[in-house]
Amino acid sequence: xxxxxxxxxxxxxxxxxxxxxxxxxxxxxxxxxxxxxxxxxxxxxxxxxxxxxxxxxxxxxxxxxxxxxxxxxxxxxxxxxxxxxxxxxxxxxxxxxxxxxxxxxxxxxxxxxxxxxxxxxxxxxxxxxxx
Numbered sequence: 087x088x089x090x091x092x093x094x095x096x097x098x099x100x101x102x103x104x105x106x107x108x109x110x111x112x113x114x115x116x117x118x119x120x121x122x123x124x125x126x127x128x129x130x131x132x133x134x135x136x137x138x139x140x141x142x143x144x145x146x147x148x149x150x151x152x153x154x155x156x157x158x159x160x161x162x163x164x165x166x167x168x169x170x171x172x173x174x175x176x177x178x179x180x181x182x183x184x185x186x187x188x189x190x191x192x193x194x195x196x197x198x199x200x201x202x203x204x205x206x207x208x209x210x211x212x213x214x215x216x217x
Contacts, residue, residue, distance in 0.1 A: 104128055 087095075106112050107124050117124065204214070 100131070101128065 104124070104127060107117060110117060123130075208214070
C-alpha cells in the first residue's frame, strides 16, 4: 500500500465516522452535548495538522547540521570549481558536439546492457518466446 493510499484510507475512515456522528447514526449522549464541536471537527483537525507540519518543517530547518569542514575545504579551492560549459571550452569541445557524439555511444551501451540482462535471465531459467 502506497503512502497516498494510506492517507486516503485514513481520510475516508475519519470522514465516515464524522458523517455518522453528524447525521446521528450513532446514538449517544455525547453527540447532544458536543454537537457544536462535532460539526467543525474536520476543519479543526486540518488546522492542527497544518500547525504540526509547519512546526516540524521549522524545527528541521532550525536544527539542520552544518558541514563546517566541507565548507572550509570548498573555500580553499575556488579555482577548481568550473562550470561544465567552461570545462568543455577549455578542452576545445562545444557542448552541442559532445551531446551528438555521445548519442551513438549511449545506444551501444544500452544495447550491451540489454544483451547482458537477457543472458542473465536465461541463465536463471527464464525462457523467451519467439514472435
